[in-house]
Amino acid sequence: MKPIQVVEGRAIPLGLKNVDTDVIISAQYLKTITRKGLGQGAFETIRAQPGNIFDDPAFARANILIAGDNFGCGSSREHAAWALTDMGIVAVIAPSFSDIFSGNAFKNGILTVVLSQEVVDRLLEVAKTDPIRIDLEAQTVTTPFQDRFEFEIDPFRKHCLIGGLDEIGMTLSEDAAIAEFETAMACDRPWL
Amino acid sequence: MSDKPRTLYEKIWDAHVVQRRDDGTCLIYIDRHLVHEVTSAQAFEGLRLAGRKLRRPDLTLAVPDHNLPTTARLDADGKRIPIADAQSATQLAALEANAPAFGVRYIDAVAAEQGIVHVVGPEQGFSLPGATIVCGDSHTSAHGGLGALAFGIGTSEVEHVMATQTLLLAPSKTMEVRVDGVLGLGVTPKDVILHVIGVIGAAGGNGHVIEYTGNVFREMSIEGRLTVANMSIEAGARAGLIAPDETTFAYLRGRPMAPTGDKWDKALAWWKTLPTDPGAQYDKVVVIDAADIAPCLTWGTSPEDVVPITGVVPDPASFADPSKRAAAQKSLEYMDLAPGTPMQEIPVENIFIGSCTNSRIEDLRAAAAVVKGRRIAANVRQALIVPGSGLVKRQAEAEGLDRLFIDAGFEWREPGCSMCLAMNPDKVPPGERCASTSNRNFVGRQGPGSRTHLVSPAMAAAAAVTGHLADVRDLAPLGENA
Numbered sequence: 001m002k003p004i005q006v007v008e009g010r011a012i013p014l015g016l017k018n019v020d021t022d023v024i025i026s027a028q029y030l031k032t033i034t035r036k037g038l039g040q041g042a043f044e045t046i047r048a049q050p051g052n053i054f055d056d057p058a059f060a061r062a063n064i065l066i067a068g069d070n071f072g073c074g075s076s077r078e079h080a081a082w083a084l085t086d087m088g089i090v091a092v093i094a095p096s097f098s099d100i101f102s103g104n105a106f107k108n109g110i111l112t113v114v115l116s117q118e119v120v121d122r123l124l125e126v127a128k129t130d131p132i133r134i135d136l137e138a139q140t141v142t143t144p145f146q147d148r149f150e151f152e153i154d155p156f157r158k159h160c161l162i163g164g165l166d167e168i169g170m171t172l173s174e175d176a177a178i179a180e181f182e183t184a185m186a187c188d189r190p191w192l
Numbered sequence: 193m194s195d196k197p198r199t200l201y202e203k204i205w206d207a208h209v210v211q212r213r214d215d216g217t218c219l220i221y222i223d224r225h226l227v228h229e230v231t232s233a234q235a236f237e238g239l240r241l242a243g244r245k246l247r248r249p250d251l252t253l254a255v256p257d258h259n260l261p262t263t264a265r266l267d268a269d270g271k272r273i274p275i276a277d278a279q280s281a282t283q284l285a286a287l288e289a290n291a292p293a294f295g296v297r298y299i300d301a302v303a304a305e306q307g308i309v310h311v312v313g314p315e316q317g318f319s320l321p322g323a324t325i326v327c328g329d330s331h332t333s334a335h336g337g338l339g340a341l342a343f344g345i346g347t348s349e350v351e352h353v354m355a356t357q358t359l360l361l362a363p364s365k366t367m368e369v370r371v372d373g374v375l376g377l378g379v380t381p382k383d384v385i386l387h388v389i390g391v392i393g394a395a396g397g398n399g400h401v402i403e404y405t406g407n408v409f410r411e412m413s414i415e416g417r418l419t420v421a422n423m424s425i426e427a428g429a430r431a432g433l434i435a436p437d438e439t440t441f442a443y444l445r446g447r448p449m450a451p452t453g454d455k456w457d458k459a460l461a462w463w464k465t466l467p468t469d470p471g472a473q474y475d476k477v478v479v480i481d482a483a484d485i486a487p488c489l490t491w492g493t494s495p496e497d498v499v500p501i502t503g504v505v506p507d508p509a510s511f512a513d514p515s516k517r518a519a520a521q522k523s524l525e526y527m528d529l530a531p532g533t534p535m536q537e538i539p540v541e542n543i544f545i546g547s548c549t550n551s552r553i554e555d556l557r558a559a560a561a562v563v564k565g566r567r568i569a570a571n572v573r574q575a576l577i578v579p580g581s582g583l584v585k586r587q588a589e590a591e592g593l594d595r596l597f598i599d600a601g602f603e604w605r606e607p608g609c610s611m612c613l614a615m616n617p618d619k620v621p622p623g624e625r626c627a628s629t630s631n632r633n634f635v636g637r638q639g640p641g642s643r644t645h646l647v648s649p650a651m652a653a654a655a656a657v658t659g660h661l662a663d664v665r666d667l668a669p670l671g672e673n674a
Contacts, residue, residue, distance in 0.1 A: 031279045166242075168242070168351065168352050178358060192320070
């Protein structure tokens with residue numbers, strides 16, 4: 001996974017509440033054999049509407065998404081996180097996230113930033129015209145208009161995201177312990 | 193390690209701890225990883241994107257099963273017949289390419305050893321007592337019938353095992369399900385596990401690993417034990433265990449991937465230390481009298497909806513729990529059944545004998561014993577026999593079971609998951625009913641609008657020859673001496 005220190009760029013001001021994983025990526029895309037390409041099917045029902053925000057050229061290279069309460073509710077499909085990554089989204093800002101989604105996002109190297117509705121409203125306003133900046137180390141979100149908002153994050157998740165460590169990466173950092181176990185096993189249980 | 197008496201589960205767990213963390217979670221070593229076409233593609237892709245290797249290809253075995261059509265796979269010239277469904281063909285092609293690319297042993301779709309992953313593992317001696325076994329499929333619990341700690345995992349975990357040969361896990365609670373006594377006439381391992389699920393409920397095993405104890409399981413064949421452990425997940429338990437014993441050892445000795453020589457002797461010595469110590473404590477104990485178990489089946493859309501074949505469709509009003517009452521009402525609407533209807537009066541149009549629960553040689557023999565001298569009823573439109581593996585199929589053919597089934601009107605198919613899950617062309621048509629030896633009677637499981645009654649192979653055969661759900665005890669064997 002790519003390490004995250006600072007995320008800076010245009011942010012899609014979606015703003016909707018209760019965006020469920022079916023909205024993020026519908027069930028018909030679950031028979032795929034790849035995590036890539038799911039961006040094509042992401043937010044399909046919203047994209048079917050003319051003039052929708054996702055197809056606005058101003059946000060073509062956006063790497064941040066700003067949403068309302070309870071983002072990522074519904075099914076546990078990891079495809080939702082895969083779809084966002086495929087769209088180029090690195091961070092999502094919302095007043096709250098579903099537990100399963102935020103876990104899946106973290107596993108896939110997506111930063112979820114929780115801020116109050118009031119702050120999210122201000123960011124939605126700024127995002128229409130200007131970029132925003134998330135500094136994970138400093139735990140701040142700033143705008144070109146001198147706005148500065150602090151956010152909380154679990155220290156373990158922060159450590160993993162800054163280091164670009166996924167769960168597999170974390171376990172692989174225990175390689176010596178695994179190798180030692182394998183050596184002992186080859187002696188104690190050589191039939192395995 | 194202290195001298196505190198330990199359960200079978202605790203012994204296997206302790207023997208696989210690579211690292212114990214402060215919060216109680218452990219990094220657990222995985223001895224055996226089974227891979228099939230549906231849940232592996234993104235995991236292989238993840239390795240590729242991260243530039244990672246598969247750590248232990250020698251502990252990994254891949255075989256396709258879920259998507260494969262069960263019709264002929266080779267044409268008259270011995271060429272592979274392409275799979276018509278494009279997505280299924282793509283998933284299969286992905287596994288065919290990924291396995292050699294990562295050095296994984298691969299049993300291909302036309303190999304004699306091909307079959308349902310949970311039939312192949314034990315059959316090949318890949319699955320062993322005391323081993324930790326995972327697969328991206330919830331019915332991995334089946335391998336617990338050999339005394340292995342075996343459970344299903346998701347795609348991210350599949351990738352984690354591929355890369356590290358470990359999983360970060362929290363220990364489970366333990367539940368003993370003890371069944372002592374003498375099983376009645378016509379009562380098979382499938383009836384035992386359906387009865388158990390009916391007693392403890394579909395969520396009764398949540399958070400637990402079940403160990404099945406008592407003389408009923410000790411006297412059961414390995415095929416029967418695999419059936420029982422297979423359905424542990426339907427009781428909510430991630431894994432089910434039956435202590436390895438002489439029956440287990442006799443089953444495994446000489447299997448292609450089982451240890452030999454000195455390694456066999458060492459393995460045997462360790463396996464014998466695994467059974468639960470006297471005085472070890474389980475977090476929960478359920479005791480069932482074997483005499484209370486009848487040939488049984490499901491009436492609703494949860495595996496806990498179990499009644500004896502002599503019973504009737506229950507009245508939703510009879511359930512005290514309001515949520516259960518509402519669920520029963522919904523189930524009956526979906527199943528198109530009226531309360532009070534005798535189960536034996538329910539006609540069935542489809543028969544499915546197969547799946548990782550009931551597709552082993554003993555299952556086919558049990559069905560054949562009922563079918564012998566009879567024909568499928570006129571109202572049965574589709575009756576499939578799908579052996580669990582090419583080797584089961586070959587064995588059955590050597591015993592003449594294929595002829596017996598075909599002459600009676602059944603279709604004799606190639607191995608695969610088939611009608612258990614509607615991911616391949618074998619489906620129950622909308623609104624039709626199926627007496628099925630599989631493991632899930634969920635809404636739409638066997639195809640959109642399908643209605644499933646879970647039964648044993650003998651009871652599925654009884655339904656096939658009578659055209660309705662039937663009590664196998666009423667069908668006396670019609671052998672040539674009858």
